[in-house]
Amino acid sequence: MKRIVTLRNIFFFLVLLIVILAGCETLKISKPIMPVREYEKLIVGRLDAQYVGTQNCLSACHYHDTIRRNFEASTMGVQLTRKSGMPVVNCESCHGPGSLAIEGLTPEKVAEDAKEGKQTACNYDTFIDIKNLPPQAQSLICLKCHTANATFNLHNWNAGAHAISDVSCIDCHNICKTFKKGGPDLTVKPRDTAAMCYKCHQEVIAAFSLPSRHPVPEKRIFCTDCHDAHGTTNDKLLKKPTIKEACTQCHAEKEGPFAFEHADTTEDCKTCHSPHGSVNDKLLLLREPFLCLQCHSGHRTSSTSTAESKSARFTRCTDCHSQIHGTDIPSASGEGRFIQ
Ligand code: HEC
Ligand code: HEC
Ligand code: HEC
Ligand code: HEC
Ligand code: HEC
Ligand code: HEC
Ligand code: HEC
Ligand code: HEC
Ligand code: HEC
Structure with a gap:
């Protein structure tokens, strides 16, 4: 009797083994979503183009001088020497190799065009088409340098609600627009965050327009006091693991412990309060x-x-x-x- 059971077990084991091996076989022949070469092109740019350096890129024309000047004055710019150990950043780090774009572009041709009142443009089509990349690929352009190790606040990026929902770095950090219109400073000022977030979170604008609200419109506190846009291990991109901790970082007098607690209702301030705004006094959910x-x-x-x-x-x-x-x-x- 015992023996039959054992034989049976061996039989089942063999069947299981065959099933597993068959599974491995299908894994082996499964194809990547996109040919590797196409994928490389997505991130690197035209594979038949060469890197020529910012000097060569921009020597023939001065149209992008504002971008270049601000770029060089930025933290990403020239103060990063090879000796610093940081990755050296130039225009091609993000836009891809530029040799094809400037082919035949000499100072003489630029001067000639200028005489005819024409603006000489390089061949944009040979650059990475950043705007039309899938959002994950857009972010990869940044993440090849801003790894979680190099940029600490990006530790939770991949699991964060934004990365998962197809939001990319350049939706919030529009590097060259900042250089073109703003200046060399790429850091995000707390006072600018609300406008940055409202682009997509219009329902939150409504909440902060209600009569009782946290003073975000008054710029006394900021979205980033409570949320980390880069992703956190907590719900709703909150910086703190619990609602109570999120609130008592500022309202410390409500933290307790008290000799007489209101049962456990105050563990979640949202039992009674709305975090953004409310029609009722004191951010209360109900009067x-x-x-x-x-x-x-x-x-x-x-x-x-x-x-x-x-x-x-x-x-x-x-x-x-x-x-x-x-x-x-x-x-x-x-x-x-x-x-x-
Ligand atoms: C850190 C990455 C990065 C670097 C470095 C960078 N760019 Fe850009 N650039 C971008 C992104 C992202 C965009 C926006 C995507 C788009 O519009 O195609 C952009 C857009 C542009 C545009 C279009 C701007 C517009 O108004 O539409 C120009 C021109 C440009 N970059 C030139 C440059 C030049 C010149 C340099 C070097 C001095 C440079 N970029 C360096 C990331 C970068
Ligand atoms: C080739 C490497 C490289 C690439 C690609 C790159 N960066 Fe950077 N970035 C750096 C370095 C190096 C610094 C300066 C050191 C630092 O502040 O971490 C920097 C600085 C920054 C800063 C300013 C930080 C500060 O405190 O001043 C921001 C914001 C930023 N990068 C965003 C981006 C975004 C968005 C992208 C993608 C469009 C990107 N970077 C692509 C290397 C890179
Ligand atoms: C939803 C908007 C948003 C997205 C998406 C986003 N960031 Fe940020 N980023 C911010 C804000 C806001 C700050 C200001 C710091 C903070 O969190 O308080 C910031 C700060 C930074 C800084 C430090 C410079 C500073 O201002 O202190 C770097 C570097 C950076 N982000 C890189 C990236 C990279 C790389 C990506 C994509 C992987 C990315 N960010 C995606 C909003 C965003
Ligand atoms: C380019 C559009 C875009 C921008 C800009 C943006 N977000 Fe988001 N955000 C989204 C999307 C898409 C989601 C996921 C869908 C949803 O929950 O609405 C999301 C989700 C969230 C969530 C909810 C996460 C969850 O777990 O449900 C929070 C909190 C948030 N964003 C905060 C911010 C803050 C703070 C800023 C500004 C620094 C910001 N967002 C800027 C698009 C954006
Ligand atoms: C005082 C802290 C605080 C501030 C400041 C704050 N939030 Fe929130 N936010 C929260 C909390 C707490 C939640 C979670 C609500 C829940 O779990 O239902 C939340 C939820 C969200 C959500 C998820 C959707 C929702 O309404 O539940 C979004 C999006 C969001 N916040 C965006 C923003 C933006 C944008 C700003 C700045 C304009 C901002 N928040 C400022 C605390 C804050
Ligand atoms: C970054 C600091 C900060 C955080 C975090 C914070 N608050 Fe506040 N809170 C304030 C400030 C500032 C005021 C306005 C006080 C004033 O006007 O005197 C305020 C006001 C309030 C009020 C009174 C509103 C009124 O109409 O008078 C309530 C209720 C409140 N907060 C609850 C919360 C709750 C619940 C949380 C967590 C979701 C929270 N706060 C997180 C700073 C904060
Ligand atoms: C006029 C003052 C006053 C108002 C208004 C008031 N209470 Fe009380 N409440 C008291 C006093 C005094 C006690 C008894 C205190 C003691 O035990 O020493 C009490 C006791 C209680 C108790 C515990 C004993 C019991 O009877 O169950 C609860 C629960 C309570 N109140 C809830 C409420 C609620 C809910 C409201 C609003 C609808 C309210 N109270 C309004 C004064 C008030
Ligand atoms: C989400 C449910 C909830 C809400 C809302 C709530 N409470 Fe309570 N409350 C409790 C619980 C649970 C206890 C503990 C009851 C117990 O220990 O028997 C309690 C205890 C109390 C006590 C002490 C009563 C006792 O028997 O020891 C008072 C007084 C009280 N609440 C008043 C209020 C008042 C006033 C409000 C409105 C501002 C309120 N509560 C809102 C759930 C709530
Ligand atoms: C049981 C319901 C309830 C819970 C839970 C609750 N609150 Fe309140 N809170 C109130 C009520 C009611 C008021 C208004 C009191 C008034 O008008 O005097 C208030 C007022 C406030 C105020 C403004 C007035 C003041 O006392 O400073 C702050 C700040 C506040 N709460 C923070 C918090 C925080 C932080 C938490 C979570 C740790 C929390 N509340 C949880 C009911 C609650």
């Missing part, structure tokens, strides 16, 4: 007393005055329960009722 009446029934106070007992049911509960986030001081009955 009082309705906010409280979701979980509590109202009560009469010990007072004999009807007006007051009514008020306990129908007015702001926090007029009396003013320490709603927790307190160390017991109420008259010795319990934690958040009165003071």
Whole structure:
């Protein structure tokens, strides 16, 4: 009996082995999504072109001088020597090799064209078509240098909501537009982040226009105080692992621990507050007393005055329960009722 079972097991094992091997075989013959050469072209540019260096690229014409000047003055620019150990960056690092683009472009031809009132242009078609690349390939142009090791804040990029949702580096960092119109500084100023984010998150504009809101429009706090656009290991690209920590980094007095806690409701401030904005005072999700009446029934106070007992049911509960986030001081009955 025992032997039969063993033989049977061996039989099943063999069948399993064959299935697994068959699986490996199909893996071996499966084709890449795109021929490797096409893929290289996507990232590197025309494979028949040569790298010629920024000097050669730009010696014949001065049309891109603003970009070049600001580029050279930027952190990516010339102060990075080979000795610094940093990757040396030039126009071709992102746009691809340029020899075909400047073929036949001599200072003489530029001068001739100028005489006829023509603007000489290099052959843009031979560069990487950055604008029309798939977003992941656009980002790879940056990530070949800005690896997670070199640029620490990009550690969580690949798993982040933005990378997953086809947002690329250049949607937010428009390098050459900055050089052309802005200046050499590529860092993102906190005060500019809201406009950067609103390009795509219009629903958030609405929230920050509500009567009660965090002072983001006033530029007193910023999207990047709470979110990291490059991706985090937390929900909703939050910088902190819990909502409570996200909030108490600024509202430390609400952190506790308190002798009398409001059960565990204050572990998630979103139980009662909206993080961006609300039609109700103090960013509350609902007006009082309705906010409280979701979980509590109202009560009469010990007072004999009807007006007051009514008020306990129908007015702001926090007029009396003013320490709603927790307190160390017991109420008259010795319990934690958040009165003071
Ligand atoms: C770090 C990467 C990077 C470097 C370095 C770089 N560029 Fe760009 N450049 C881009 C990206 C991204 C775009 C936007 C994509 C597009 O519009 O095709 C762009 C766009 C441009 C444009 C079109 C601008 C416009 O207004 O539409 C020009 C011209 C240009 N770059 C020239 C240069 C020159 C000249 C240099 C060197 C001095 C240079 N770039 C270096 C990434 C780079
Ligand atoms: C050839 C390598 C290389 C490529 C490609 C590259 N970078 Fe950079 N980048 C650098 C180096 C080196 C610096 C300067 C050192 C630093 O600040 O990390 C830099 C600096 C920056 C800065 C400014 C950082 C600061 O604190 O001043 C930004 C922003 C930036 N790069 C974004 C990009 C984006 C977006 C792309 C893709 C379009 C890109 N880079 C492509 C090498 C590169
Ligand atoms: C959704 C918008 C967004 C995307 C996409 C994005 N970034 Fe950023 N990046 C920012 C913001 C905002 C900052 C400012 C720093 C912060 O997070 O507070 C920043 C900062 C940086 C910095 C440091 C310079 C500084 O301003 O301090 C570098 C370098 C950088 N990003 C590179 C990249 C690269 C490379 C990619 C693509 C892999 C990328 N970023 C994608 C928004 C973005
Ligand atoms: C180019 C468009 C674009 C820009 C610019 C952009 N985002 Fe996003 N963002 C998206 C997309 C697409 C998603 C994923 C779909 C969604 O949740 O709406 C997303 C998702 C998010 C999420 C939700 C993540 C989740 O887990 O649900 C947050 C938070 C966020 N973005 C914050 C920001 C901030 C902060 C900025 C500015 C620094 C910004 N975004 C700029 C396109 C953009
Ligand atoms: C005070 C902290 C804080 C600030 C400042 C802030 N957010 Fe948020 N944001 C949050 C929290 C917390 C959530 C998570 C909400 C949830 O889980 O439902 C969130 C969620 C989001 C989402 C996901 C969709 C949604 O509404 O739930 C987007 C997109 C977003 N924020 C974008 C932004 C942008 C853009 C800015 C700046 C204009 C900004 N946030 C400023 C705390 C903040
Ligand atoms: C970067 C700092 C910062 C963070 C993080 C932060 N807040 Fe605030 N909060 C502020 C500032 C500043 C004000 C405005 C205070 C004022 O006007 O005096 C404010 C105001 C408030 C108000 C009162 C609004 C009103 O209408 O008076 C509430 C409620 C609030 N925050 C809740 C939260 C919650 C919930 C979170 C987490 C999602 C949070 N805060 C995260 C800085 C922050
Ligand atoms: C059970 C509901 C509830 C929860 C949960 C809650 N709050 Fe509140 N919070 C309120 C109410 C109600 C008010 C308004 C009190 C008032 O008007 O006097 C308020 C007001 C505030 C204010 C502005 C007034 C002040 O006291 O400074 C801040 C800031 C605040 N809450 C932060 C937080 C933070 C941070 C958390 C999470 C740790 C949190 N709240 C969780 C109900 C709540
Ligand atoms: C999401 C549900 C929820 C909301 C909203 C809420 N509470 Fe509570 N509250 C609780 C829980 C749970 C307890 C703990 C009950 C217990 O220990 O028996 C509690 C305890 C209390 C206590 C102490 C009662 C006791 O028996 O010890 C008071 C007072 C109180 N809440 C007042 C309020 C007020 C005022 C509001 C509105 C600003 C409010 N609560 C909003 C869930 C909530
Ligand atoms: C006029 C002041 C006042 C108002 C308004 C008020 N309370 Fe109270 N509440 C008290 C007092 C006083 C106690 C008893 C304190 C003690 O135990 O010492 C109490 C006790 C409680 C308790 C615990 C005992 C019980 O009866 O269940 C809860 C829960 C509570 N209140 C919720 C609320 C809610 C919800 C509101 C708003 C609808 C509210 N209170 C409005 C004064 C008030």
